[in-house]
Amino acid sequence: MNIVILIYDSVRPDFLPVNPHTEVQAPTIEKFARESVNFREAITSAPWTLPSIAAIIGGIYSHKLGLYTWTQPYPDDVKTLFHYLEEEGYSIGTFVFDTRYLFSHMPFAHVVDHSRDFKKVLKWINDHSNTKFLLFYHGWLTHIPWEPMNSDEAWRRAVREIHKKLRENWQDAVKWCKTRYIKAIEYVSEHEIKQLLQLLEERDILDETLIFLISDHGESWGERIEDKTQIRVNFDLHGRFLYDENIKIMMLVKFPHSWSKGKTIDCQVRSVDILPTILELLGIPPSSTSRPLDGRSLLPVVKGTDTKRIAVVSTTGLVNEDYAPYIAKMAIRDFPYKLIVDFEEDKWEFYDLLQDPYEMTNLYNNPTLYKKVLKLKELLQREKNLIPSHMVEQFEKIKMQKMLKQLGYL
Structure with missing residues (x-):
């Protein structure tokens, strides 16, 4: 069994073409969804790339791994997806948005190159199509500024311009941003995913390949920031908040031999469930010398033998002036209820997602919900x-x- 994990940055599930309310025209993703299992309530461990992907490859929540800066090495007492598959004799090829950041301190990830040139990804697959392989791909075209840039400076300039638009004329800027965002999703659907699936079919290995089409986190456009003039960094769009627009992710899984194709799962699942799912499919027991997994296999959920929703933990970390990481916020999502705490502000929020799916009415102080809180x-x-x-x-x-600063000592 070959394994392909396609992670497209910032893609929200409500922007998928399978959603009846979306404007996205992406026939390849739409067809892929019909041949896959669609997990509609998939939640990430963190609302930005590094801690989110760290949790995916380890099957352990971000806040336990403590990885919130690019320079941190992966904990040596955690066995990752890459370790497991290397032991099984898999060829492993990883493509990332920038080799200086993601996995830069993790040689076991087998980073081949950056992901900006998709032809290199296709070539790698073609070169390894006669062996069992893992392709791990993190695509950044769906990340702000939602179009390819030919240099770091061009990227930074485009991002700064978008932040400026959002500060100066927020409502019009949001419409403009969403249009670009949609076009980026449509582009990767028809120019990347389509080519990859065609290649797998041409090499006669599509049917025996397990494919995850997921995102690392969601996206927003400053809706939660009251003073729009304070929109300054990408973290204001994703990373700072734990509302569903930032932590609900795309998760479409095409199992080998079309198993359970076309099925929709409404049961809440987690990004940390991906690793244990792969291990069960391969018949590999979790390592007894590694930290215990937080995730559990999705196979019983797909079979319908496990429909109990598992509470999901999502956290976001920031860094201080010394670039030292700390946890700033934590959320527990136990559908239909969700609790969020801001540790810095000592602020608590509680939502009923069935009655209030956009998390607009804070019920934390509602006495009738005391036991649930x-x-x-x-x-x-x-x-x-x-x-x-x-x-x-x-x-x-x-x-x-x-x-001390508030008291005037600093």
Whole structure:
């Protein structure tokens, strides 16, 4: 069985062509969805790339791994997807948005090149089509500025211009941004995904290949920022918040031999479930010397033998002036309820996603929901206790500095 994992940055599931309300015209993705299992309630471990993908390859929540800066090495007591498949004799090829960042301190990821030239990806597949292989691809065309750039400076200039548009004329800028975003999704559908599927079919290996078409996180356009003049960085669009527009992800899975094709799963699942799913399909037990997995296989969910929704933990981390990471916010999503805490502001939010899917009405202080809030607070506290000590220390340091500054000592 070959394995292809296509991660397209920032793609929201409500922008997929299988959604009846979308404007996206992407026939290849639409056809792929008909041949796949569509997990409509898939949640990422973090709303930005590094911690999200770290959780995917390890099957462990981001806040336990503690990876929130590009220069951090992967924990050596965690066995990743790459480790497992290398032991099984797989050829592994990884393509990333920029080789200086993602996996730059993780040689076991077998990074081949950047992902901007898709011809190189197709060539790699063609060269390894006679062996069992893992292709791990992170595409960035669906990330702001939603079009290819020929240099870092051009990319930064385009991003700054978009932030400026959002600050100065937010409503018109959002329409403009969404149009570009849609075009980017349509482009990768018909110029990347289509070519990849055609190549697998030409090499007569499509039917025996497991394909994940997913995103690492969602996207927003400053809707949650009251003062639009404060939109300054990409983190204001994704990364800073834990609302569903940022943590719900695309997850379409085409199993070998068209198993369960066309099925839609409404049960809540998690990005950390991807690794244990692959391990079960390959008959590989989780390593007894590695940290225990948070994820669990999706196969019982697809078979209908496991329909219990699992509470999902999502976190976002920031860095202080020393570029030291700490957890800023944490969310527990136990559908239909969701609890979010901002540790810096000591602010709590509680939502009923069935009644309020856009998370506009904070019910945290509603006395009739006290027991439900308490239940999720207990779950959150258990997960908070598992945050690495160095991140807790950084947060306490920052909290003390803010207090001293407010008192006039700094």
